[in-house]
Amino acid sequence: MKIDKKLDKILKRVEKPARYIGGEVNSVVKDPTEVSVRMGFCFPDTYEIGMSYTGMQVLYNVLNKNPQIACERAFAPAPDMEELMRQEGMELFTLETFTPLRQMDVVGFTLQYEMSFTNILNMLDLAGLEVRREEREETDPVIVAGGPCAFNPEPLADFIDMFLVGDGEELLEQVLLLKQEASSKAEYLAKCGKLDGVYVPSFYDVSYNEDGTVRAYEKLVPDAPDRVRRAVLQDLDKAEFPTANIVPFIDAVHDRSVVETFRGCTRGCRFCQAGMIYRPVRERKKDTILDIAMKQLKNTGHEELSLLSLSTSDHSEFEDMATELMGLCKAQNVALSLPSLRLDSFSFKVLDEIQGYRKSGLTFAPEAGTQRLRDIINKNITEDDIYSAVEQAIELGWETIKLYFMDGLPGETFEDLDGIADIAKKIRDINYDIRGRKGGRFRITVSVSNFVPKPHTPFQWAPQDRPESFIKKHDHLREKLRMKGVTFNYHETKTSTLEAIIARGDRKVGSLIEKAWRMGCKFDAWTEYHAPELWEKAMEETGVTAEFYAYRERSYEEILPWEIIDPLIDRRFLERENEKAKQAMVTPDCRQGCAGCGMNKHVKCFYGVEEGRFPVNTGKEAAHE
Amino acid sequence: MSKYVIEFSKTGTICYTSHLDVMRMFKRAFKRAGIALSYSQGFNPHPKMGFAQPLSLGYEAEEEFIEFETPDDREPAELLEALRITMPEGIDLKKCERQRKERKTLSSMTCAAIYEAVIPLHGKKCDVDGQIGSYLAQDRIVTLKKQKKKKELKEVDIKPMIRQITGAVADDELVLEMLMDQGSTSNLSPELILSTFMTFAGIDTDRSEVRVKRKKILFTEDPFQ
Numbered sequence: 001m002k003i004d005k006k007l008d009k010i011l012k013r014v015e016k017p018a019r020y021i022g023g024e025v026n027s028v029v030k031d032p033t034e035v036s037v038r039m040g041f042c043f044p045d046t047y048e049i050g051m052s053y054t055g056m057q058v059l060y061n062v063l064n065k066n067p068q069i070a071c072e073r074a075f076a077p078a079p080d081m082e083e084l085m086r087q088e089g090m091e092l093f094t095l096e097t098f099t100p101l102r103q104m105d106v107v108g109f110t111l112q113y114e115m116s117f118t119n120i121l122n123m124l125d126l127a128g129l130e131v132r133r134e135e136r137e138e139t140d141p142v143i144v145a146g147g148p149c150a151f152n153p154e155p156l157a158d159f160i161d162m163f164l165v166g167d168g169e170e171l172l173e174q175v176l177l178l179k180q181e182a183s184s185k186a187e188y189l190a191k192c193g194k195l196d197g198v199y200v201p202s203f204y205d206v207s208y209n210e211d212g213t214v215r216a217y218e219k220l221v222p223d224a225p226d227r228v229r230r231a232v233l234q235d236l237d238k239a240e241f242p243t244a245n246i247v248p249f250i251d252a253v254h255d256r257s258v259v260e261t262f263r264g265c266t267r268g269c270r271f272c273q274a275g276m277i278y279r280p281v282r283e284r285k286k287d288t289i290l291d292i293a294m295k296q297l298k299n300t301g302h303e304e305l306s307l308l309s310l311s312t313s314d315h316s317e318f319e320d321m322a323t324e325l326m327g328l329c330k331a332q333n334v335a336l337s338l339p340s341l342r343l344d345s346f347s348f349k350v351l352d353e354i355q356g357y358r359k360s361g362l363t364f365a366p367e368a369g370t371q372r373l374r375d376i377i378n379k380n381i382t383e384d385d386i387y388s389a390v391e392q393a394i395e396l397g398w399e400t401i402k403l404y405f406m407d408g409l410p411g412e413t414f415e416d417l418d419g420i421a422d423i424a425k426k427i428r429d430i431n432y433d434i435r436g437r438k439g440g441r442f443r444i445t446v447s448v449s450n451f452v453p454k455p456h457t458p459f460q461w462a463p464q465d466r467p468e469s470f471i472k473k474h475d476h477l478r479e480k481l482r483m484k485g486v487t488f489n490y491h492e493t494k495t496s497t498l499e500a501i502i503a504r505g506d507r508k509v510g511s512l513i514e515k516a517w518r519m520g521c522k523f524d525a526w527t528e529y530h531a532p533e534l535w536e537k538a539m540e541e542t543g544v545t546a547e548f549y550a551y552r553e554r555s556y557e558e559i560l561p562w563e564i565i566d567p568l569i570d571r572r573f574l575e576r577e578n579e580k581a582k583q584a585m586v587t588p589d590c591r592q593g594c595a596g597c598g599m600n601k602h603v604k605c606f607y608g609v610e611e612g613r614f615p616v617n618t619g620k621e622a623a624h625e
Numbered sequence: 626m627s628k629y630v631i632e633f634s635k636t637g638t639i640c641y642t643s644h645l646d647v648m649r650m651f652k653r654a655f656k657r658a659g660i661a662l663s664y665s666q667g668f669n670p671h672p673k674m675g676f677a678q679p680l681s682l683g684y685e686a687e688e689e690f691i692e693f694e695t696p697d698d699r700e701p702a703e704l705l706e707a708l709r710i711t712m713p714e715g716i717d718l719k720k721c722e723r724q725r726k727e728r729k730t731l732s733s734m735t736c737a738a739i740y741e742a743v744i745p746l747h748g749k750k751c752d753v754d755g756q757i758g759s760y761l762a763q764d765r766i767v768t769l770k771k772q773k774k775k776k777e778l779k780e781v782d783i784k785p786m787i788r789q790i791t792g793a794v795a796d797d798e799l800v801l802e803m804l805m806d807q808g809s810t811s812n813l814s815p816e817l818i819l820s821t822f823m824t825f826a827g828i829d830t831d832r833s834e835v836r837v838k839r840k841k842i843l844f845t846e847d848p849f850q
């Protein structure tokens with residue numbers, strides 16, 4: 001690709017210029033005159049992070065397969081690049097054709113985490129576009145957004161023209177194809193608004209009660225839906241999945257072949273948004289997975305293959321699949337990585353074989369330190385599970401154990417925190433028993449993240465811990481975990497508060513995001529750029545308080561801003577789960593019986609419709625019930 | 626087991642990829658093309674593949690070389706074709722030839738390289754030949770160079786490593802052609818010639834406007850033999 005002199009000059013002065021050149025193997029460059037709609041697909045973080053998201057590759061592939069559509073990419077330029085672009089008056093461009101984003105028909109953002117929201121405004125601004133939808137011109141591109149955070153679109157409702165909620169691979173293509181059928185933006189939004197999964201914020205006016213809670217959503221367009229039903233892909237096995245992923249030139253966070261094995265999760269952890277919003281479980285067949293994996297490796301030349309799902313071992317054909325993949329990867333000199341395995345004897349056999357003498361750390365996510373609290377959050381793992389797995393691991397030669405917990409969970413007491421230390425201590429003792437008092441180079445890492453209540457989960461009403469409380473808990477844990485061979489990590493507290501504000505925000509939170517961005521906030525997910533003082537100032541100026549959005553317990557009577565989106569699971573189910581949590585009652589995995597979330601009223605759910613179709617999991621995970 | 630050398634060029638935006646990026650890119654291209662590479666023995670086996678000389682990020686190149694070893698024996702033309710179709714834009718593979726098994730590595734045979742730098746003058750007059758003459762007539766050409774290990778700056782005299790410089794002005798641009806030591810025994814970065822020469826000649830064009838290209842790598846023996 002020939003490059004213009006202005007850009008060339010800039011590229012000579014920035015770090016990692018290959019972030020901005022495109023041209024990677026398998027990227028798709030189309031002649032703009034031969035397509036009917038052009039989309040600029042934006043990831044609101046740096047290239048290395050964005051290129052590691054499989055979802056982006058999935059949509060890029062679906063869209064570019066369609067001869068009528070050109071999908072081009074843009075990422076958030078790093079601050080050094082941004083500065084030079086602004087200095088030289090250069091607008092944000094797509095990597096495929098160096099076309100200014102402003103010339104695209106549709107510009108889409110993927111919403112993966114709240115702390116990337118300021119980058120969205122910044123990218124719009126760098127593209128020469130107004131950030132507020134009302135101030136943009138008829139000729140400006142239509143701005144869309146999708147991804148997990150679109151399940152609460154309200155904090156971005158003032159900036160985005162249209163949200164796509166739910167599975168995107170069919171919906172986004174439909175939406176783009178409608179573009180040519182509409183002669184104005186209004187007509188376009190009206191047409192798209194008829195599709196399941198499309199939320200057009202300008203179709204609704206939100207009024208608030210005096211206490212700041214939502215009073216009502218008033219429809220400004222008569223045929224706008226009362227609630228926007230999320231889009232659901234019925235058959236994952238038949239859905240398009242990339243077999244020729246873009247291969248970045250530079251080191252991305254993950255740069256490997258990836259196949260999504262299933263979507264959804266049957267476990268029903270009460271804190272987990274993904275486990276709720278991606279119901280029901282939909283699998284790709286083993287043979288489809290193997291086929292895609294082999295094609296990807298052939299077309300990319302990757303040296304590593306990984307599988308993507310919420311819980312790798314839960315695939316109904318997992319053991320056969322893992323065994324076959326191991327054979328295929330070995331024959332091709334490809335490393336296989338299997339994340340989030342349930343650690344039973346089969347997994348150990350697999351891990352031992354694929355990791356060989358280079359064993360990476362073994363990861364456990366008990367999430368909470370006592371059985372009582374694990375029952376509250378419905379995390380079905382017992383200490384016996386962990387200890388017997390640790391024993392096997394140590395005997396097989398693993399030397400690093402990583403443990404993940406959350407603090408600030410509903411119903412948590414200091415005893416639960418002590419439980420975290422007890423688990424670490426017990427694991428250390430197991431190692432002493434096996435390896436002797438010196439214990440070898442054995443290390444335990446305990447990572448604790450601050451609980452952020454998320455929309456559409458049973459904990460969506462829960463108050464978040466205040467920073468003082470988090471700090472006290474971290475101090476307590478630090479004391480308790482002062483043990484030889486144990487490392488303790490925890491999350492930045494101020495970021496967690498902000499995440500909670502935005503995650504459960506309403507439209508008023510939009511002005512906070514805009515204010516913070518105007519004050520200079522961006523790359524808030526990066527510790528080195530995040531500026532909590534600016535956010536605090538922006539909160540003061542906009543009147544958005546943590547008290548209201550983060551620390552407050554919501555009542556069942558309250559209209560929650562994100563309920564404009566219908567996740568297709570019943571609110572009553574969420575309430576029931578929240579009540580059961582208060583009594584530390586567990587709800588079994590869907591594979592042991594339908595928990596009645598309501599999903600099967602809308603789409604076919606394996607476990608909810610035909611019980612017993614899949615082998616019921618009688619493993620010891622549920623033994624404590 | 627067979628050894629091959631491929632000559633290629635690197636032009637356009639892909640010049641913003643680093644030496645390591647290009648290395649990884651080639652490794653993957655071999656995989657895509659279905660060409661197995663031989664691996665070294667030992668705990669950390671790595672594919673037997675290497676470049677004559679690393680190319681700095683931002684430089685284009687006309688004549689680069691990569692050598693590799695495969696367990697199979699295939700016709701060079703066939704290898705070239707299989708690889709060609711899977712290369713990203715900007716990397717053009719020119720020829721492939723079999724190499725003698727017992728020969729030294731390309732990098733140990735590299736002794737010098739020719740670089741071309743295009744420097745916009747922005748209307749400034751420049752007596753090229755005169756400037757080059759007096760630049761080279763200095764007793765020593767001293768500049769600061771980053772030490773590999775300590776990362777400290779150290780004074781070096783680069784003059785003994787400069788073999789030849791010629792220049793011409795056309796279209797308000799100064800084109801310098803520089804021949805210098807490169808390789809494992811003596812190695813000079815063209816950046817050091819550029820910066821010292823531009824200071825010497827009073828050319829204040831910003832470095833970001835200068836385009837550099839490696840035109841040729843010189844070897845102690847013919848790389849295609």
Ligand code: SF4
Nearest residue numbers: 590594595597605608
């Ligand atoms: S319908 Fe039943 S089985 Fe299906 S996801 Fe909901 S609770 Fe699980």
